Amino acid sequence: MVMKRWTSLALAAVLAAGLLAGCGSKSGEDAADKGETPQANLNETGMPIVNEPLNLTFFTGKSPTNGSKFEETLVWKTYQEMSNVNVTWNLIPFETLTEKRNLALAGGDYPDVFYSARVGSAELTRYGEQGVFIPLNDLIDKYAPNFKKLMEEYPDIRKGLTMPDGKIYSLPSFYDPALLSMLIGTPLWINQEWLDQLGMKEPQTTEEFYAYLKAVKETDLNGNGLHDEIPFSSTGITGIIDHLKGSWGLGTSGLGHKFVDVDPDTGKLRFTKALPEYKEMLEFVNKLYMEGLLDKEIFTIEGGALNAKGQEGLLGSTIVPNPETVMGRKEYIGLGALKGPHGDQLYSHVKVPMVHVGAFAITDKNPNPEATIRWMDYFYGDEGAQFYFMGKEGETYTKSGDGQLEYVKEITENSNGLTQDQALAKYFTWLGGSYPGLVKESWFKGSETLPSAMAAAEKAKPYAVKEILYNFNFTIEETDVMSSIGKDIQDYVTEMEAKFVNGSASFSQWEEYVNTLNKMGLDRYMEVYQAAYDRYQAE
Template sequence: MVKKWVSLTLTAVLAAGLLAGCGSKSGDGATKEGETAKSNFNETGMPIVNEPLNLTFFTGKSPTNGSKFEDTLVWKTYKDMTNMNITFNLVPFETLTEKRNLALAGGDYPDVFYSARVGSAELTRYGEQGVFIPLNDLIDKYAPNFKKLMEQYPDIRKGLTMPDGNIYSLPSFYDPELLSMLIGTPLWINQEWLDKLGMEEPKTTEEFYAYLKAVKETDLNGNGKHDEIPYSATGITGLVDHLKGSWGLGTSGLGHKFVDVDPETGKLRFTKAEPKYKEMLEFMNKLYKEGLLDKEIFTIEGGALNAKGQEGLLGATVVPNPETVMGRKEYIGLGALKGPHGDQLYSHVKVPMVHVGAFAITDKNPNPEATIRWMDYFYGDEGAQFYFMGKEGETYTKNADGQLEYVKEITENPDGLTQDQALAKYFTWLGGSYPGLVRESWFKGSETLPSAMAAAEKAEPYAVKEILYNFNFTLEETDIMSSIGKDIQDYVTEMEAKFVNGSASFDQWDEYVNTLNKMGLEEYMRVYQAAYDRYQAE
C-alpha cells in the first residue's frame, strides 16, 4: 500500500497542481481563459479538447489500488482518447475525510474531487459558497449518458438535488437489480473449517457463535498452534451492520447508519439507543471477551487483514471477497442470521447510489464542459465496460456465450498475485467509491464471482426491500447535523467500541442514553424526520 501522505505534502502537491492547472479567475484573465477553453472544446466525439488540458484530481485510494493511477491501462488509454491529462493526487481512504475537509476549509483544493466520498452536507455547504459548481445545465448539455440514467432511475435526481435545487456532484451508482453489489462485503466463513468441525452452515446468531468458538478451540490449520482467528475485519462496523438485522434493526439499508424506519409506526427511530441494539452489543461483547474477535480488530488496516487471510488464519471476516483480496477460495457468504427474538433481516444492503459525491467539479476548474464530458463517458455502456474490463484481447476475452472474462494473467496470475493485485496494474476501480455505473454484464470484480452471487441469493429473501436513498438537508439543518449530529454520531461510535471491548459496562447503558438526550437527540431526530418527510413527499 502506498505510504500515507502527511498534510504538508498533500497541501504542497495540491498547491502545485492548482498552479499548473488553473489560471486567473478575475477580470480580463478569466474572460480570456473562458474563451480559450470554449474554442478548445469539442461538444461531441473524441478528443474532448483539441489542445491538451491539464487537470488535478483529489482522489481517494483504497489499499488494493496501485500507487500511481496515471500508469494504469485505463487512464493511459483515456488520456490519449480525450487529450486530457489528469494528475490523480492519491489520498488513502483511512485519512480521506480529514484531508478532504482540510483542503475544502483551507481553499487548497484542485479542479475535481474524484472518488473522494464528498457527503451531502459538504455539497450543500460548499455548493452554496461557490466552491462546487452547479452541474444542472452541464448535465443537460454535455452529459447524455448520465441524463439518460437519471431518466431511467428518477431516485438519482432526487438524491442528488440539494435543497437549493442544484446538483453539485455525480455519483457512484450500482444497478439496483445487482444485489451482490449492494451487499458489497458479505459475512464470510471458512467452509473447509466448517467441514472439519462437522458443523452445518450457521443460520442463527447462536450457531454463528458456536462456530467461532469451535474455531478458537481447534487447530484447524494443523500447524500445532492455536493461531486461528475466529473473526477479523477492519473495525467492528461491518459486523454491526450485518448483525443488527438479527435484532430487527437496520430496516432502511446502509444509507442511514443511525436511524431506520420503525415498521410499527412508519416514523424514523434512532436505532443506536434501542433496547435491542443493546442486546446486539452484548452479543458482540461476549464474542470479544471470549477471544472470538481479533484482538487487533480496532486498529488493523486492510493490507494487514488481507495478509492474515492469505496465511489461512481467519474463520470469518467481512470483506468484498476472500477469493480476490486474500487468494482464498474456501469461504462462503452467510445469509441473514436469525436472532434470539426470531428477527431475520439482511440489513447490510447499500443504497444503489452508494456515493452521492463521487465526482464534484470546483470553481478552480478551467474547463467544466470538458470535465463533465470526460466523466459522462463512464456512465454509458461503452465507457463503463472499458473502465471495468479494459481492452479486448489484452485484459479480457469473450467466451462462447458472449460473456466477458478477464484474461488468465489476471485470474490465474503466473507470479502468484491475487486477482485484485493483478487488476491493479490495469484498473483503479478496486476498493470502490469511484464515480460511474456498475452493471453485472461488465463488472467482473469480486461481487460478481459465483461465491458472491451465491451469497446474494441466500440474502435475497430477507434483504431490506425499502432502501432509503440519502436525504439532503437544508443549510440550517446541515448546521445542526454537522454540530449536534456529528457530536452524537462520534459519541455513539466511541461508546459502541467501548461496549464491545468491555471498557464500558452495560450498567452504563442508561447513562449512555441520557447523555445522548442531553446532547440534543430530540433535535437531531426532528431534523432527520423533517428531511425524511420531504423525501417522501417528492
C-alpha cells in the same frame, strides 16, 4: 494554549498550501496560447473531447489496493489518448482523505475536480452555495447524455443528488439496484472447509454462528499444532454490527443511514442506537469479544494485515469483499441473514445504490467544466463503463461465444502469484471503491460478481432490505445541527459501541448512556432528521 493553537493553525495553513501544490489547472492557458476559448476547443460529441490538449488536476481518494501512479495504468493512459485530456492525479489515501479534503476546501487551495474523494451531502450543500462546487444541472442537460439517461431511468438519483437549493453539484458512484451482490459489498464469510472438519452445518441463526466460532477457537483446524486460528476478524467492529443488527430487527432502511431506520410499526424514523434491541445485539458481540472469538486486534487492524492473516489460513470468519480476491482463499462461503433470538431475520447489510453521492465534483477553479463533464459522462454509458472496469479486449479480457466477459488468465491466475486485486492494479483504479461511474453485472468482474459472492447474494435475497433509503440532503441550518449536535452524538455512539464490546463500559451503564444521548440533544437531532426524511418522501 494560545501559542499551541496558533501553531496548529499555522501548520494547517502550511499543509493546505503544500497538499495540492501546483493544483491550478493550466488548461485555460493552453487554449489562450492558441487563441481559442475553452468552448472553441470543445467537441460536443465523440472523441477527442478537445482538439488541443487540456490539462486538469484531480484531488483523488486512493485505496490500499490501488497502484501509486494512476497515470501509468492502462485505463487512464488509453483514455488520455482518446480524449486529449491530461489528468494529474493527486492521490490521497482514504485513511487521511476526510482531513485533507476538508483542509483543502477550507483553505481554498483545491484543484479542478474532486474525484473519488467521498464528498458528502453537507459539504456539497455548504460549498455549493459558496460557489466552490459549481452547479451541474445545465451541464448535464447539454453535455452528459449518458448520465441524463440514467437519471431518467432511476429517478431516485436526481432526488438524492438535488440539494435543498435545487441544484446538483456532483455525480455519483451508482450500482445497478438489481445487482444485490454489489449492494452487499462485503458479505459475512465463513470457512466451509472448517465447517466440514467440525461436522457442522452452515449457521442459520446467531447462536449457531456463535457455536461455530467457539468450535474454531477450541480446535486445531489448520493442523499446525497451535491454537492460532482466529474465529472472526475484520477491520473494526462496524461490519459485524451492521451484519448482525438485522437479526434483532434493526437496519430496516439499509446502510445509507447508520444511526436511524424506519420503524415498521409507525413509519417514522427511529434512533436505533438507543433501543433495547440494540443493547441486546451489542451484548451478543461483547460475548464474542470476551470469549476470545473476535480477533484481539480487531479495533486496530488494517486491511493489509487482515488480508495477510487470511492468506495464512488463520480465519474462521471475516468480512471483506471476497477472500478469493483479497486473500487468495477459495474455501469461504457467504452467509445469508442469520435468525436472531426473537425470530428476526433481516439482511440489513445493503448499501444505497447511489453509494457515494459526491464521487465527482467540479470546482470554480476549473475553466473547462463543459469538457470536464463530457470526460466523466463517458463512464456512465455502456461503452465507457465496460472500458473502465474491463479494459481492452485481448489484453485484459476475453469475450466468450455467448458474450460473457472474463479477465485474462494473467489477472485471474497470475504467474507471479499475485492475487486478482493485486494483478488488476496494474491496469485499473476502481479497486477499493468510491469511484464515480456505473456498475452493472455484465461488465463488472470484481470480487462482488464472482460465483461465491453471487451465491451469497442469493441467500440474502429473500431477507434483504426492500425499501432502501437514499441519502437525505439537509438545508444549511439543518447541516449546522447535524455537524454540531449530530456529530457529537454520532462520535459518542461510536466511542461507546467500542467500549460496550470490549468491556471497558458495563451494560449496567446503558441507561446512563441513553440519558447522555438525550442531554446531548437527541430530540433535536431526530427532529431535523425527520424533517429531511419528510422532504425526501414528498419529492
